[in-house]
Amino acid sequence: MSTYEPTFGELKQELLIVLDRHIDILKTVTSIEIDHLDGVLFMMRSLGFMLDRAPKVLASDDLTEMHFMMFQYYSLLSELKYNLVLNFPYASLEDVPLLTIIETFPTSYETAMKQWWENRTGLVVEETKQTIEITAFQ
Numbered sequence: 744m745s746t747y748e749p750t751f752g753e754l755k756q757e758l759l760i761v762l763d764r765h766i767d768i769l770k771t772v773t774s775i776e777i778d779h780l781d782g783v784l785f786m787m788r789s790l791g792f793m794l795d796r797a798p799k800v801l802a803s804d805d806l807t808e809m810h811f812m813m814f815q816y817y818s819l820l821s822e823l824k825y826n827l828v829l830n831f832p833y834a835s836l837e838d839v840p841l842l843t844i845i846e847t848f849p850t851s852y853e854t855a856m857k858q859w860w861e862n863r864t865g866l867v868v869e870e871t872k873q874t875i876e877i878t879a880f881q
Contacts, residue, residue, distance in 0.1 A: 748859065749851075751809055753851075754812075754852060755801060757813065757851055757852060758801065758816070760849050761794065761797075761848055765790050765794060768790075768836070772837060773837070778833075779831075782827065783836060785827075785831060786831075786841050786845065789819065792819065793816050793819045796815075797812065810856060810860075814856040817853040817856050818868075820848055820850065823845060824845055827845060828842060
């Protein structure tokens with residue numbers, strides 16, 4: 744299966760957008776409802792874990808490291824979406840559901856990075872390991 748392979752510059756631009764979205768969340772939220780705090784903390788910790796290596800990767804010109812970074816980002820972003828739907832469907836920030844916020848994060852090269860991972864490892868990336876149907880993703 745042939746998929747367009749994005750350049751380092753394209754992946755870098757996508758990662759910069761991701762970081763910008765994360766920073767926007769941090770700087771614009773003025774309050775968090777106590778009943779939503781568990782979901783917000785889960786989302787913020789997840790984003791922190793996802794983006795922990797981003798500064799190092801952005802400071803280098805290593806395409807392989809960028810591929811690993813973006814594959815991890817896309818995989819964990821998808822997992823975060825499932826967790827928000829299953830565990831925190833009620834949680835919001837300033838009346839915006841957390842899933843709505845997370846859906847604004849870009850996924851332009853998700854398919855290409857999954858293909859890159861499969862080609863590199865020989866492992867097939869499952870779209871989901873969920874065993875239940877989640878209507879929010881249909």
